[in-house]
Amino acid sequence: MTGIDWEEPFCGEGNNCFRIGTDGEGNAYIAVAGQEDRYLTDSREALRALIQDIKAGKADHLL
Incomplete structure (x- = not known):
């Protein structure tokens, strides 16, 4: 498997870092x-779609 290039962590409220x-x-x-x-x-493409949907509020019901 090829190595994964990780971005800097993204941390939301409550220190939930991804x-x-x-x-x-x-x-x-x-x-x-x-x-x-x-x-x-x-x-x-799938990750991009997920992020766009989250930004659009389509996952707000999960919070």
Whole structure:
């Protein structure tokens, strides 16, 4: 597997910190900061769609 290039952690309220990463094969990763060995992965397009939906408020009912 190709190495994952992790971005700096994104921390919301209450110190919920996440990291987003990508690899050279077009995959995207998201993990809790400090637990990068336990990540979710999908295509970059799928991660982009997830982030756009969250920004649009489509996941507010989960909060």
